[in-house]
Amino acid sequence: MKTIRLTILIFIILNSLNAQTTVLKDKGSWLTLTNNFKLSNKFSVSNVTQLRTVDFIQKNQAFLIQPGVSYKLNKNISVAAGYLLYTYYPNGAAHAPIKKNENRIWQNLVVNSTLGNLKLNQRFVFEQRFKDVVVQNNDNEYSIDGVSYSQRIRYRLEVTANLIKLLDDKIIYGKLSNETRIRFGTGLTAPDFDQNNFAALIGYQLIENSKIWVGYGRYYYKSNATKFISNDILQLTLSYDVDFTKKQS
Numbered sequence: 001m002k003t004i005r006l007t008i009l010i011f012i013i014l015n016s017l018n019a020q021t022t023v024l025k026d027k028g029s030w031l032t033l034t035n036n037f038k039l040s041n042k043f044s045v046s047n048v049t050q051l052r053t054v055d056f057i058q059k060n061q062a063f064l065i066q067p068g069v070s071y072k073l074n075k076n077i078s079v080a081a082g083y084l085l086y087t088y089y090p091n092g093a094a095h096a097p098i099k100k101n102e103n104r105i106w107q108n109l110v111v112n113s114t115l116g117n118l119k120l121n122q123r124f125v126f127e128q129r130f131k132d133v134v135v136q137n138n139d140n141e142y143s144i145d146g147v148s149y150s151q152r153i154r155y156r157l158e159v160t161a162n163l164i165k166l167l168d169d170k171i172i173y174g175k176l177s178n179e180t181r182i183r184f185g186t187g188l189t190a191p192d193f194d195q196n197n198f199a200a201l202i203g204y205q206l207i208e209n210s211k212i213w214v215g216y217g218r219y220y221y222k223s224n225a226t227k228f229i230s231n232d233i234l235q236l237t238l239s240y241d242v243d244f245t246k247k248q249s
Contacts, residue, residue: 024093026231028054028061030217036241044070046080056234059091068106081107084127093231094223097142100132118161123179125154152194154181163202173203175213195221199235213237 032050039045048066053059068082084104088096108125128151135145156179164172176199183194201215217233 022226023228023230024223026054026093026219026229027056027233028052028092028219028231029056029234029236031057032235032237034237034239036239038241038243038245040245042072044072046070046082054092054231060089061092061095062089063087066106070110076112078110079108080110081105093229094221094227096134097136098134098144100134100144102129102131104129118159121156121158121160123154123156123158125156127152127154151184151188152181153184154179156180156197160203170205173205173211173213175199175201175203175215177201193222195219199233201235201237209241209243211239213239 030050030052032048034049035047037045046068048064050062050064050066051060052062052064054061064084064086066082066084068080070078070080072078082105084102084106086102086104088100088102090096090098105128106125108123110124111122113120113122128149130147130149132144133146133148134142136142156177158175158177160173160175162171163174166172177197178199179197181194181196182191184191197217197219199215199217201213203211203213205211214234214236217235219229219231219233221229221231223229
């Protein structure tokens, strides 16, 4: 009887939470270009450029550019730091009323490992975020007035495997990725769920230092205490890396 009562209580609580929560639906695409330039056995310089759209590719939602420098501690562990510029456009389910920018300073720790035939990549990120503050005047016009500051931590797990070996010895890869982000109110206090990003991708090696990935992603974002945005995403990523420690042909 206690188990039945507990089950009924949990069911009532979940229904109550669902009744108070609004989930807005979006459909979009993330078009991404990643580069990594290996300068030595220890140091690399990287960059990520990404265009996010809604209504798939009809309206721009965001654009970001993220340069960084990484240092390899050993064959499995590396640390990195860098800068990110994120531009928000007034499109999507929970958009700002005008275009605004966010500047971020970030640091990360990446741990690589294997589990049988699977390659595991764990990434821990700490971000300092400087976001434009949008205000509305008495004439209902919007403008940027100052910058707010907040911090966030992120944890991403990627699992990659070789799926199919083709006749020309090229490989079809599979990748599952999930990242959870936690925001903070003031300093490192009041942690709260910010968003979760999931992706299932298929990859193909174009040339020795370049791959293309395509697949499905789901972006789940907490706008406020009772409003969430669920975005189904077409993901297309092209990577191109250069190893300066090798002689370039």
